[in-house]
Amino acid sequence: MDGQKIIAEELVKGIAPNVDAEDLVNNKRKVFLFGSPSYTNIGDQAIAYAEEKFIRNHFPYYEYIEIMDYATDEGIEFVKKIIKENDIVCFTGGGNLGSLYLDIEEDRRKVISAFKDYKTISFPQSVHFEDTEEGRLEKKKSQDAYHQNPNLTLVARESQTFDRLKGTFDSNVIYTPDMVLSLMIKPRNIQRGGVLFVLREDKEKVTDEGFVSELMRWAGKTTSVERTDTVLRDIDTIDYKDREKYFLKMLDRIGSSKLVITDRLHAMIFSIITKTPCLVFGNSYGKAKHSYRDWLEELNFIEYTDEQDIDELERMIDRLLKAEPNDIDLRNDFKPLEDFFKDDQV
Amino acid sequence: MDGQKIIAEELVKGIAPNVDAEDLVNNKRKVFLFGSPSYTNIGDQAIAYAEEKFIRNHFPYYEYIEIMDYATDEGIEFVKKIIKENDIVCFTGGGNLGSLYLDIEEDRRKVISAFKDYKTISFPQSVHFEDTEEGRLEKKKSQDAYHQNPNLTLVARESQTFDRLKGTFDSNVIYTPDMVLSLMIKPRNIQRGGVLFVLREDKEKVTDEGFVSELMRWAGKTTSVERTDTVLRDIDTIDYKDREKYFLKMLDRIGSSKLVITDRLHAMIFSIITKTPCLVFGNSYGKAKHSYRDWLEELNFIEYTDEQDIDELERMIDRLLKAEPNDIDLRNDFKPLEDFFKDDQV
Numbered sequence: 001m002d003g004q005k006i007i008a009e010e011l012v013k014g015i016a017p018n019v020d021a022e023d024l025v026n027n028k029r030k031v032f033l034f035g036s037p038s039y040t041n042i043g044d045q046a047i048a049y050a051e052e053k054f055i056r057n058h059f060p061y062y063e064y065i066e067i068m069d070y071a072t073d074e075g076i077e078f079v080k081k082i083i084k085e086n087d088i089v090c091f092t093g094g095g096n097l098g099s100l101y102l103d104i105e106e107d108r109r110k111v112i113s114a115f116k117d118y119k120t121i122s123f124p125q126s127v128h129f130e131d132t133e134e135g136r137l138e139k140k141k142s143q144d145a146y147h148q149n150p151n152l153t154l155v156a157r158e159s160q161t162f163d164r165l166k167g168t169f170d171s172n173v174i175y176t177p178d179m180v181l182s183l184m185i186k187p188r189n190i191q192r193g194g195v196l197f198v199l200r201e202d203k204e205k206v207t208d209e210g211f212v213s214e215l216m217r218w219a220g221k222t223t224s225v226e227r228t229d230t231v232l233r234d235i236d237t238i239d240y241k242d243r244e245k246y247f248l249k250m251l252d253r254i255g256s257s258k259l260v261i262t263d264r265l266h267a268m269i270f271s272i273i274t275k276t277p278c279l280v281f282g283n284s285y286g287k288a289k290h291s292y293r294d295w296l297e298e299l300n301f302i303e304y305t306d307e308q309d310i311d312e313l314e315r316m317i318d319r320l321l322k323a324e325p326n327d328i329d330l331r332n333d334f335k336p337l338e339d340f341f342k343d344d345q346v
Numbered sequence: 347m348d349g350q351k352i353i354a355e356e357l358v359k360g361i362a363p364n365v366d367a368e369d370l371v372n373n374k375r376k377v378f379l380f381g382s383p384s385y386t387n388i389g390d391q392a393i394a395y396a397e398e399k400f401i402r403n404h405f406p407y408y409e410y411i412e413i414m415d416y417a418t419d420e421g422i423e424f425v426k427k428i429i430k431e432n433d434i435v436c437f438t439g440g441g442n443l444g445s446l447y448l449d450i451e452e453d454r455r456k457v458i459s460a461f462k463d464y465k466t467i468s469f470p471q472s473v474h475f476e477d478t479e480e481g482r483l484e485k486k487k488s489q490d491a492y493h494q495n496p497n498l499t500l501v502a503r504e505s506q507t508f509d510r511l512k513g514t515f516d517s518n519v520i521y522t523p524d525m526v527l528s529l530m531i532k533p534r535n536i537q538r539g540g541v542l543f544v545l546r547e548d549k550e551k552v553t554d555e556g557f558v559s560e561l562m563r564w565a566g567k568t569t570s571v572e573r574t575d576t577v578l579r580d581i582d583t584i585d586y587k588d589r590e591k592y593f594l595k596m597l598d599r600i601g602s603s604k605l606v607i608t609d610r611l612h613a614m615i616f617s618i619i620t621k622t623p624c625l626v627f628g629n630s631y632g633k634a635k636h637s638y639r640d641w642l643e644e645l646n647f648i649e650y651t652d653e654q655d656i657d658e659l660e661r662m663i664d665r666l667l668k669a670e671p672n673d674i675d676l677r678n679d680f681k682p683l684e685d686f687f688k689d690d691q692v
Contacts, residue, residue: 053403057530061594184403188689248407331677343534 014038014071015078017240018052019063024082028063029343031055032079034111035092035104036066038239040232042250043180043266045243047093050179051123054334059341062088066240072107076114088341089115093123093157093179095265095287099130099138100203109145116149121340124157124176126265126287127164139168146171153340158290174336177295180269181330187255187274194224196257198267201229204283207263211308215261218310223258230264259317265291272302277320279313280304295333301325360384360417361424363586364398365409370428374409377401377687378425380457381438381450382412384585386578388596389526389612391589393439396525397469400680405687408434412586418453422460434687435461439469439501439525441611441633445476445484446549455491462495467686470503470522472611472633473510485514492517499686504636520682523641526615527676533601533620540570542603544613547575550629553609557654561607564656569604576610605663611637618648623666625659626650641679647671 016024017036033051037044048066055064067075079089091111096104112120129139146152152171156162157178165173197216199207219225230250232238238246254260255274260267263281265288271278280303282289292304300323303316362370363382379397383390394412401410413421425435437457442450458466475485492498498517502508503524511519543562545553565571576596578584584592600606601620606613609627611634617624626649628635638650646669649662 057399057403058532060531060590061534061598185406186404186684186688188407244406252407338532342532 011078012071012074014068015075016065017068018066023063024065026063028061030083030087031059031062031064031090031341032083032087033064033066033090033092034072034075035107036068036240037092037094038068038070038237040235040238040246042230042232042247043264043269044092044094044096045238046180046183046247046250046266046270047123047178049243049247050183051090051092054179054182054337055341058338059343061343062341068240069104069107072110076110080114083115083118085118087118089118089120091120091122093125093155095126095128097122097125097142097154097161098128099135100128102138105138105142109142112152113145113148116151119151120149121153122155124155124179124337125161126157126285126290127161127168128285128287129168143169155337158287158294160286160290174340176334176337177330178265178269178291180266181272181295182334183273185251185273188252190252190256192256192258192276194226194257195219195259195261196254197225197227198230198254198260198262198264199227200263200283202231204285205263206284207281208308214310215313218314219259219261228253230266230270259321263288268292268296268302272296272299275301275325277301277317277323277325278303279317279320282306295330296328298328299326357424358417358420360414361421362411363414364412369409370411372409374407375689376429376433377405377408377410377436378429378433379410379412379436379438380418380421381453382414382586383438383440384414384416384583386581386584386592388576388578388593389610389615390438390440390442391584392526392529392593392596392612392616393469393524395589395593396529397436397438400525400528400683401687404684405689407689408687414586415450415453418456422456426460429461429464431464433464435464435466437466437468439471439503441472441474443468443471443488443500443507444474445481446474448484451484451488455488458498459491459494462497465497466495467499468501470501470525470683471507472503472631472636473507473514474631474633475514489515501683504633504640506632506636520686522680522683523676524611524615524637526612527618527641528680529619531597531619534598536598536602538602538604538622540572540603541565541605541607542600543571543573544576544600544606544608544610545573546609546629548577550631551609552630553627554654560656561659564660565605565607574599576612576616605667609634614638614642614648618642618645621647621671623647623663623669623671624649625663625666628652641676642674644674645672 036048091108129135146169154165154171154173156165156175162175216225251270251274254270254276257276260271260276260278263283268278268280268288280288289304301320303320307313382394437454475481492515500511500517500519502511502521508521562571597616597620600616600622603622606617606622606624609629614624614626614634626634635650647666649666653659
C-alpha cells in the first residue's frame with residue numbers, strides 16, 4: 001500500500017499524535033496503543049505516560065503509535081490498513097475493565113475483536129463486573145468479544161483481578177503492578193505544608209461524607225486542609241501533548257503536602273513517587289486495597305485502612321508522619337510484561 | 347530577558363536540536379548538555395543517547411537541552427544568556443578526558459570554566475593524560491580550567507579513573523558505570539551467524555595486526571568472519587535526530603553475530619545488551635579492562651583477556667559460546683548520579 005497516500009487521506013485528529021506521519025510507514029515493527037485517554041483523570045493519564053516510557057525504554061526498535069480514545073473507530077479502520085503480521089495491538093491500562101465504564105469497555109471489545117489475528121494485550125487493569133443482571137450481561141459481551149481473539153493477553157494489576165480474569169476469560173493472563181509504578185521519577189524537593197484530601201466524586205466512592213467532614217475538621221485544628229481529586233474538573237480534555245504537564249503538576253500538588261488522605265489508587269501511587277505520607281481508604285471494589293496488599297505493604301509511609309475511629313487514625317497518621325520514607329523495588333515485577341513484548345521473530 | 351527575541355536571533359544549528367525553541371524560555375529548571383557528539387563513534391553516540399534517557403526518566407520536570415560539539419562556542423554564549431541560578435551544566439561522558447582527544451578536552455575546559463558559578467558535571471569518563479611533557483602540560487591546563495569551577499563534579503566510570511581524578515583534581519569525584527549500561531533495552535531476537543571482529547583503527551590501538559590476522563584465519567576455518575569498528579567511516583557526521591537510528595543499527599550488527607571479538611569498550615557493552623558472547627582485548631590505557639574488572643566480571647558470556655595463545659583463546663571462546671547468557675543488575679550503581687541531579691531547592 002502507498003504509505004504517503006494513506007497518510008494524506010486518513011490521518012484524523014487523535015490518530016498517532018505522538019509520532020511523525022512518516023513513521024507510520026517506516027519498516028519498524030509497530031506497537032499500537034488504543035484507548036489513549038483524553039479525559040481528565042490524571043491517574044489514567046499517568047498510566048498512558050508510563051506505558052509509553054516502558055515501550056520506548058525497553059524496545060526502542062519498535063514504533064510506538066497512540067490512538068486517542070475519541071478516535072477509536074477511525075483508528076481501527078486506519079490501523080487495519082497499515083498493520084503488518086508481527087505488529088502488536090495494545091489497549092491502555094487502568095481500572096475500567098468491566099461494567100462500570102461501558103464506553104471504555106465497548107472500545108476495548110471493538111479493538112480486541114477487530115485485531116483478532118494479531119498479538120494483542122490489555123495493559124495492567126483492575127476488573128469489576130457488577131453482580132447484577134446488567135453486570136452479567138456486560139460480562140457475557142466482553143467474553144464474546146475477547147474470545148474472538150486467540151492471541152490476547154490480559155494483565156492484572158492485583159491478585160484479586162488476576163483471579164477474576166482467570167475465572168472469566170479463556171485468555172492468557174499475566175500479573176504486574178500498575179504501570180505508574182514502573183516510572184523512575186525522582187521526586188522534586190518542594191516545601192511541604194498542610195493535609196491534602198484527594199477524594200472520589202464518582203460511582204466508586206464509598207467513603208461517607210459525614211466521616212470525611214469529621215476527618216477534615218480534625219485535621220484543620222492543627223494545619224491547613226485542602227480537598228481535591230485526581231480527576232480535573234476545570235478542563236474538559238487532556239490531549240497527548242499536554243499529558244506530561246498535567247501529570248507533573250499533580251505530582252507537585254501531592255508532593256507539596258505534608259500528608260495525603262485519599263480513596264484514589266493513583267493519589268496513593270503519586271504519594272509513593274513523591275515520598276508523601278499517605279493514608280488510603282477503599283473504593284467500591286477494593287482496587288486501592290488490593291494493590292496495597294499485593295505490592296506496597298512494606299512502605300512505611302503509606303497505610304491502607306478501613307478504620308473510621310478518629311483516635312485510631314490519629315495514631316496511624318502519627319506513625320506515617322514520623323517514618324523516614326523507605327523504598328521498594330518493583331522493577332523486576334514488570335518482567336512478565338517485558339517478556340510479552342520481547343521480539344519473538346527470528 | 348526577552349526569550350522570543352533571543353531565540354530568533356541566536357539559535358544557530360547545533361544548539362538545542364532536541365527541544366522546541368519555546369522550551370528554552372519556559373519556567374522549568376534547565377539541564378544543559380555540552381559536547382553532544384556529532385562524530386561517528388557509535389560508543390559516544392550511545393552515551394549521549396543514554397544520558398538523555400537518564401535525565402528524562404528520572405527528572406522529567408527538568409528541561410534537557412543539548413548543545414552539539416560543533417556549536418560549543420556559540421552554545422556557551424547562548425546558554426550564558428538564558429541560564430538561571432539553579433540550572434545545571436553537563437559535559438558528555440566517554441573516554442576522552444585527558445590528552446588524547448584535545449579538541450574535546452579543550453571544549454570541556456571552556457564549558458567548565460565558563461559556567462563556574464553553576465552546578466556542573468562531567469558525565470562518566472575514562473581519564474588518560476599521557477606521561478610525556480605534552481601530557482603533563484595538558485594536565486596542567488585542565489587543572490587550571492577545572493579548578494576555576496568550585497561547583498564541579500567529575501564522574502569516573504572505572505576505579506582506575508576514580509583514583510586518577512582524585513589524584514589530579516580538587517573537584518568532587520563520584521563513581522558509576524558507563525552511561526550505556528544504564529539503558530534498559532531488551533535485545534531483538536535476530537538470527538545469528540559468524541564472528542564479528544570490532545577493532546580500533548586509532549591511536550588507542552594496541553592489538554597487534556599479525557595476531558589479529560592469525561585469529562581471523564583461525565575463526566574463518568569454521569564460520570564466516572567480518573571485521574568492522576564502532577566508528578563509522580562511510581558517513582561524516584551523526585546529528586541528534588539520527589542518533590537512535592545508527593545506535594540501533596550497530597546493536598543489530600553486534601546482536602546478529604555468534605561471537606564478537608573486540609578491543610572496543612562499547613562493542614563489549616553492545617554485546618552485553620544484545621546477549622552476544624564477546625571476547626575483549628585491551629586498548630592503550632586499559633579502559634575496557636578496568637570497566638570489565640570493576641563492573642562486569644560476573645557475566646558468563648563476556649571475557650576480558652590479554653592472552654594471545656590461540657589454543658588458550660579457543661578454550662575461552664568455547665566456554666563463552668556454551669554459556670546461557672546471565673544478567674547483572676547495575677541499576678543501583680547509578681544512584682550517585684541520581685543524587686547529583688536530585689532537586690535540592692526547597
